[in-house]
Amino acid sequence: MKILxxxxxxxxxxxxxxPLSDNSNVDLNNVKMAVNPFCEIALEEAVRLKESGKAxxxxxxxxxxTDSQEQLRTALALxxxxxxxxxxxxxxxxxxxxKVLQKVVEDEKPDLIILGKQxxxxxxxxxxxMLAAMLDYPxxxxxSELILNDSSVKVTRExxxxxxxxxxxxxxxxxxxxxxxxxxxxxxPNIMKAKKKELNxxxxxxxxxxxxxxxxxxxxxxxxxxxxxxxxxxxxxxVSKLKDEAKVxx
Amino acid sequence: MSILxxxxxxxxxxxxxxxxxxxxxxxxxxxxxxxxxxxxxNSVVEESQTIDGVNKIIKCDSENYSNSVAEDLSALVLANxxxxxxxxxxxxxxxxxxxxxxxxKLDSQQISDIISVESDDTFKRPxxxxxxxxxxxxxxxxxxxxxxSTAFDAAxxxxxxxxxxxxxxxxxxxxxxxxxxxxxxxxxxELTAANIVISGGRGMQSGDNFHLLxxxxxxxxxxxxxxxxxxxxxxxxxxxxxGQTGKIVAPDLYIAVGIxxxxxxxxxxxxxxxxxxxxxxxxxxxxxxxxxxxxxxxxSALPELDSAL
Numbered sequence: 001m002k003i004l005x006x007x008x009x010x011x012x013x014x015x016x017x018x019p020l021s022d023n024s025n026v027d028l029n030n031v032k033m034a035v036n037p038f039c040e041i042a043l044e045e046a047v048r049l050k051e052s053g054k055a056x057x058x059x060x061x062x063x064x065x066t067d068s069q070e071q072l073r074t075a076l077a078l079x080x081x082x083x084x085x086x087x088x089x090x091x092x093x094x095x096x097x098x099k100v101l102q103k104v105v106e107d108e109k110p111d112l113i114i115l116g117k118q119x120x121x122x123x124x125x126x127x128x129x130m131l132a133a134m135l136d137y138p139x140x141x142x143x144s145e146l147i148l149n150d151s152s153v154k155v156t157r158e159x160x161x162x163x164x165x166x167x168x169x170x171x172x173x174x175x176x177x178x179x180x181x182x183x184x185x186x187x188x189p190n191i192m193k194a195k196k197k198e199l200n201x202x203x204x205x206x207x208x209x210x211x212x213x214x215x216x217x218x219x220x221x222x223x224x225x226x227x228x229x230x231x232x233x234x235x236x237x238x239v240s241k242l243k244d245e246a247k248v249x250x
Numbered sequence: 251m252s253i254l255x256x257x258x259x260x261x262x263x264x265x266x267x268x269x270x271x272x273x274x275x276x277x278x279x280x281x282x283x284x285x286x287x288x289x290x291x292n293s294v295v296e297e298s299q300t301i302d303g304v305n306k307i308i309k310c311d312s313e314n315y316s317n318s319v320a321e322d323l324s325a326l327v328l329a330n331x332x333x334x335x336x337x338x339x340x341x342x343x344x345x346x347x348x349x350x351x352x353x354x355k356l357d358s359q360q361i362s363d364i365i366s367v368e369s370d371d372t373f374k375r376p377x378x379x380x381x382x383x384x385x386x387x388x389x390x391x392x393x394x395x396x397x398x399s400t401a402f403d404a405a406x407x408x409x410x411x412x413x414x415x416x417x418x419x420x421x422x423x424x425x426x427x428x429x430x431x432x433x434x435x436x437x438x439x440e441l442t443a444a445n446i447v448i449s450g451g452r453g454m455q456s457g458d459n460f461h462l463l464x465x466x467x468x469x470x471x472x473x474x475x476x477x478x479x480x481x482x483x484x485x486x487x488x489x490x491x492x493g494q495t496g497k498i499v500a501p502d503l504y505i506a507v508g509i510x511x512x513x514x515x516x517x518x519x520x521x522x523x524x525x526x527x528x529x530x531x532x533x534x535x536x537x538x539x540x541x542x543x544x545x546x547x548x549x550s551a552l553p554e555l556d557s558a559l
Contacts, residue, residue, distance in 0.1 A: 011378070013514075016381060016513060017378040017381045017382060018381070018382070019382055026377070026378065026382055093359050094350070094359070094360070095353065095354065095357070095358070095359045095360075098354060118495075120378070120379065120494070121377065121378060122377055123362070123363065123376065123377055123378070123379065123494065124360070124362045125346045125350075125362060126350040126353070126360055126362060127350075128350075129320065129346075129347065129348075129349075129350035129351050129354070130350045130351070130353060130354035130360075131354075132351065133324065133350070133351040133352075133353075133354035133355050134354050134355075136423075137425070138321055138423070138425035138426040139320060139321070139347075139351070139426070140426075141320075141343075141346070141347045142343060142347075144488065154429065157343075158343070158488050158489070159343045159344075159431075159489075160342050160343045160344070160442070160489065160497070161433040161434060161440075161489065162431065162432050162433040162434045162487075162489055163431065163432045163433075164317075164428075164430075164431045164432075165428075165429040165430045165431070166319070166426050166427065166428060166429060167426070167427040167429050168425060168426050168427075169424075169425050169426075172425075177488070177495075178478070178481070178482065178488065178495060179481070179482075179488055213359075214358070214359035214388065214389055214390050215359050215361070215386050215387060215388050215389065215390075216386070216387040216389065217384060217385075217386060218372065218385040218386065218387055219384070219385045220377070220382050220383070220384050220385075221382065221383050221385075222381075222382065222383070223376070223380060223381075223382070223383050223520075226520060226525075226538075226539045228537060228538045228539065228540065228543075229525075229540055229541035229542055229543065230541075230542060230543070231532075231537070231543045231544070231545060232542055232543065232544050234544075235544065235546075235551055235554040235555050235558055236554075236558060238526065238542055238544050238555070239555065239558045239559065241542055242503070242524070242526070242542070246503070246524045246541065246542075248446070248502050248503040248523070248524050249446070249470060249503065249559070
């Protein structure tokens with residue numbers, strides 16, 4: 001059983017992102033980059049399935065600039081067996097990324113594809129579902145539990161009102177939510193070993209698919225700011241402010 | 251222009267997020283159709299006939315859609331979406347799960363989680379957990395859109411007798427089988443629909459201590475939420491989570507208790523009308539967005555608040 005895990009290089013989650021001074025985009029100069037946290041959870045799940053003997057190979061893949069190799073090396077250090085970068089200098093939208101991944105899946109023929117539910121840069125929450133549609137595969141998004149069997153995968157999903165459980169025939173696509181697992185840290189010996197693992201680079205232009213943008217980013221602005229209010233001294237003062245000034249309680 | 255809105259419901263009642271989505275649709279055109287697909291959905295259809303701004307209801311009553319499985323519901327939408335220029339759904343777990351499948355099949359780049367309609371092809375949406383707002387123009391023929399419900403008022407419901415047409419179900423793919431559902435049972439309002447929300451963070455120290463919030467919530471008719479830190483620590487289930495990766499809320503009053511105010515939490519609540527923060531750390535970032543801050547130990551402040559109400 002082979003598992004494919006797509007990985008995205010994003011701004012580290014601790015960085016507070018701001019617009020460029022001309023508001024043309026976000027300012028990503030000299031900010032720390034990392035593996036998207038939901039992709040880390042996806043990779044962790046795949047590696048655990050391999051460690052438990054249910055999967056035989058874990059392949060990490062990324063689509064992006066040449067420096068995405070750093071995140072693929074991290075994936076190799078965390079337990080992926082090999083990695084592929086589909087290299088392009090363009091910023092791809094989820095639709096284009098899904099088309100690239102579709103090509104990769106047709107070539108690699110994995111049994112299971114695990115992705116993060118969203119990347120924390122664009123917050124789109126689209127790629128897994130789009131890829132599933134293009135491949136005509138079943139999908140389970142926002143997974144909090146995954147049980148892999150020989151010909152199916154049972155997934156518990158986080159939905160707005162609680163939990164939903166689906167059973168998908170494989171090959172299938174699963175996207176991860178926060179509580180699926182707690183990803184490990186890469187150990188120094190594994191970081192050293194990862195340097196020797198296979199990392200292929202394929203130019204996106206070799207795939208012969210249309211990856212042009214369908215949308216235009218017209219501007220990026222800060223949200224309207226909220227002014228700090230006042231500090232009250234006591235609970236009684238708070239309650240009277242809420243009743244008489246803000247009039248939000250009776 | 252002609253808009254198709256996909257209704258979110260539980261086969262008995264329409265979800266409120268559908269009404270917000272219709273308001274977003276009405277900013278685009280007054281030609282709005284509402285697709286309701288589910289099983290034994292007469293009550294949902296009747297309720298929907300009262301929504302102002304909806305010209306036409308398209309009903310598909312079939313077992314195939316009783317659980318809104320994305321594979322089957324997307325196939326139904328695709329078979330019935332000819333002629334529409336925009337297809338909208340709420341940006342809830344329902345819409346997020348469904349819409350990208352439709353988008354991919356129509357070869358259109360979806361615009362997720364819009365907070366405003368600037369024109370028929372240009373929308374504003376938050377990125378980076380709401381740290382920035384992007385204005386995005388779509389060049390696709392059919393626009394596929396999910397709508398952040400807190401950014402649009404609910405459509406009014408004074409209409410009656412909206413025309414209903416029935417369509418037949420598509421075959422089920424059979425690839426995805428619904429096994430079961432565990433829905434949280436609560437007498438309190440739903441987080442995203444509540445007028446008052448009281449949330450606890452890591453400062454609550456344990457799940458047991460959430461009863462301190464429950465009692466206040468009952469007095470205020472409030473929903474109880476939590477920060478991601480409290481969910482990660484296992485204090486409460488994930489459906490309590492308010493934030494970038496949880497629910498987005500904008501109640502009249504939001505009370506944050508023992509929550510430091512990480513960016514990812516602020517992304518989920520900073521559009522609330524009035525924010526109250528109770529935290530013993532006076533430097534906590536939550537105080538920078540709070541209208542009323544109380545620097546206090548929550549274990550003494552909460553019982554005091556409870557008895558003052």
